[in-house]
Amino acid sequence: MRGFAGILGINRRNLELVQPGRRDRRAVIDDKLATKAVLRAAGVDVPPDLAVVSSRIDVGRALNAIRAAGRAAIKPARGLGGNGLLLAGPHHRDEDLRFHLTAILSGAYSRGGEGDRPVVEPLLADEDELARVHGGSGLADVRIVVRDGVAAMAMLRLPCAGSGGAANLHAGGVGVGIDVARGRTTSAIRRGRGVDAHPDSGLTLAGIAIPAWDHLVVTAERMNAIFDLAYLGVDLVIDRERGPLVLEVNARPGLAVQIASGEGLRARFDQRRRA
């Protein structure tokens, strides 16, 4: 029973960490396009926009930009999780892409069905080391939980064939805890159970050195000040072409990072405070 004392549960997270934050700040984070604008202004690297789509007038131009780039990622700015993500490629027909862009504009994927805007970005790819570990089934990312400008806990999220290429743990991705001080992976879980090797590549998941780790941590720790929120989850990718980028910021980061790290967030906050 004592072991549960340092674990952060959803009740406490909501009451003490999420709700005290300003609602208008959370609204900015809930919108990926607004988030990217704020980050760009603060000098943080984010994926570029292939096209800006504010209304149906812009759909035609966006389609041209996507075809010129060959591949792209289309996602709703205010979607939840990976909902509404479409990885556009040459095999998609024009009307399919048009429909998806229009559906996002009509609010098919946003909370409450209100109007939304699509985010159109070039398709990102992992740099070699991480791509090797997960065998190229999708895009890996690093989730760092930051509180009051200090990185508390982190995990590497890897896609696999079984998760349909999503790194998301709910979809079946692999979560690997990262030692925040040293930037090396520790233990891993998939669907709530411990795993030692990646299901596709078979490579060991422990002891991997995360590239550019110091840069990732410094970037993530800036987020609390930039967005004026005390508790955030920052998702970063290390793109093969463009290097470390901030993909997304979460105002209500999930608690599974504790399972991946084998440690409790409350205990971690206490350690940091005492240090």
Place this chain on the structure above:
Amino acid sequence: MRRVLLPILLLLMACNAILVWRLSRPDLDLALFGPRLRYEYALRLEVDLVGDPAQARIFLPADLPGQRVTREWVETSGLGYQLGSEDGERAAHFRADGLRGHHDATYRAIVEMEPTRYEIAPGTRLPAHLPSAVQAQLGAEALIQVDHPEIEAAAAEACAGAEPGDVAAVVAACFARVGDGVANSDYENALDALSTLRWGEAFCGGKSRLLVALLRNRGVPARLVGGVILQPGTKRVGHVWCEVWVNGLWLPLDPVNGHYLERPARFLALYRGDRGLTERSQDMNFRYAFTIRRFETTPEEAMAPGVQGAAPYPLWQALRATRVPLSLLRILLLLPIAVLVVVVARNVLGIPSFGTFVPALLAMAFSATGLAWGLALLGAVVGIGIAARAAIEHLQLLHVPRMALVLSVVVAALLGISVAAAGQGWIEPGALALYPMIILVCVVEQCFVTYQESGPARTVGAAVGTVAVVAAVHLVIGWPPLEALVLVMPEILLAVGALYLALGRYVGLRASELLRFRAVAAARAAA
């Protein structure tokens, strides 16, 4: 928790003050909180006539210990009727001379029920002379073969350890022999005492007759009691149990459900002796069904002189001038408690559900149909909704029009199910009102929103959680004293408010999180 301490204390003090004032009033009828249950009992006969003279007789409930009939009336579609008695039991006789075609008649009664419980003092002995009426309950009957050698042997063996005249021991021994020694069967197989003894399994008729046979064989007067178990809903099967005569009282025994010298409040007795509930002449198609519902006092009936014990609810009295219907008041007052169950299920236990108010309203809507039918209806509606959505997936419709189309299909399906269920007599037509329909449609919409936002796995989890939460709410608000409590003492809702305040600051781990993080906790404890 400190922030809410003051409001919580204020609420509890206010609640306490009002409670104390109310309990000190002399006109408070505390009997309202007792285990007394009030039901509307209806027995509906349906006949197809060919024009010949036809008759039917049913037995009616009478005033007995723990059972009181406060109102009764008959509705027929053309059959003549007369209330009277037959063989010492209250009865209604129906007749039709020259009528043809389908007709029905319904007897309804409001009954107030209390459980009864007795004990036989050790050392009680049978008196030397029994009253003649009771003496008659010792003899053999067609299906109760008291004097058969096998019955005699079984009775002797069962009561071997008991002193012959010791009534308490003999009754207990015979009850154990039939209650435990004969299995309960779903089939209407062994009907009489001897067959039951030989087969070793029987339904309520067989087991009760065997118990009566054994008791009578040992010289203890006993008889069958026929009736029905009052559960909300419609059914066609009654129940049979026994009574044993001790010191001038008939004490209840039910060897099927294991009720020893006690009669639960739900057991409504309709006749005594080995006879049928109904009797009818030959030339007709005949069937009957019981429909039972928990009874709501309408304002007129509550004030009527004939109804005893229905205390005028103080809050109801105050609102009567504004014409707020009692049924609405009941819902409004019980809703905070129903929602409390949902909130505890979510924030303390971690059981997900579709929405917060929807499961609570759903459970309250099911009090009319019964929980089992309600959940079946819910499952059918959600299933049809999912099927409809899957069927139009390929049409690639936009979100809101697609939802509207699916919900329209669901409404049509609900209508069809309602008409079919009422026509078959599964559910009483009055139970399918607008309000449960609306709630069910809301559930389907919530279900799809969850699917949209969180994916199939979470939706299934929320569906299972919703069923569990609905059942829990139904259990809580179905507790009979609660309804009376909240109508007579609405100040307890202040205490409920205090609970909400406390829950609002509850930051502990949910029960589901104890499960989810058990590996982490183990790792932490080991380190």
